[in-house]
Amino acid sequence: MSGSTPGGLGVVELNVGGVAYAASLATLTSQPNSQLHAWFAPGGDGVPKDAKGRHFLDRDGVLFRYVLDFLRDGTLALPECFRERERLRREAERYRLQGLVDLIAEDSRRVPGCITVGYRGSFQFGKDGLADVKFRKLSRILVCGRVSLMRDVFGETLNESRDPDHGLAERYTSRFFLKHSFLEQAFDMLFEQGFKLVGSAGSGTAGSATELKPGVDVEENRWNHYNEFVFVRE
Template structure:
């Protein structure tokens, strides 16, 4: 190791790096450590005296990041994960390879959001003859496999046909019935619990001219939207 200085200059596939010897020998079983602790035959040098590694120079920055911090943070738009796994494998960094592999998730865990738009139907005497809550449609959002497991045949998928991706998410399902209590019971039976909810206000102001023909003005005044987030962990 005495032939190497504490600061090492590298040429990786035409991209130049400057790092410490301590960083390069951080992982004792790695190829980099073997090069720079004298175990393996030393690397050749380029015309400027930099140690030359004939690998992907751009991706090498992530190799150094991992050696420095023992962790890896990739940009959100990063699209070369498989190539980086190949580089990590070449350098003999199994911990980095494991960190780069997609995280396994429990298919039974997740969230389902149930929402509905409703109103109160009124009779001739308005408040004295309320017909209670009126729900037109119950919307379901979440991972497709979870939604199917919970709601089964009551789930209407006509507006969101299966695209072949088993773990995709959708916000276009709705139920074939309008009983919000039945939907809640089905979620509870499958081990979900209510994690959060929100609701719009009622008795909002509106212009009578905005109403469609045949729509009751008093009923429209009490339109509201509710949303419930259920979780299973």
């Protein structure tokens, strides 16, 4: 292989998604079952080269630094408030690095904390002879807690548009909500990250004297409610 010496001790120059790296051939081939080993081991598949002669990988160049850390010493050390665990997991899977996939999963379950999930909703009833039909109707799922923790758990499904302090991760907020309205999806994401439900509460939100907004069904308005669920990871 160009750029390396016999015995696997040479230096390999890489262009990973536009970011330049250099690593020893021994590092790149340290995981025998990985895609990197298949590419760079003697007699391997190889990869194309860019105009400067560097081996080109069409992957996330910024996240590749953590892939190299794992290849070098078998560990994972992510910075505080790291927000891209899901993307890093996908990169690890693409490189067929199961050990790194396992470390990412372990790291995501390591930070303790509390997240509160709340929603305002109602039970909408069927009409035109279908009075026994009803389904849950949610307007928005709200999440409260430490910003960095909620970003780790909910990832790209988290909507931060109502929050004025986007840059500060080590703080608490009650202004985040989810981009979807599937309560069970939010619960599944919390359970997958090691959270447990420790408490819940609910109450009605509509009184008989409440003035209805135009287009609001009277019967449906009677069944308006607000619920909160508290999840904890120790």
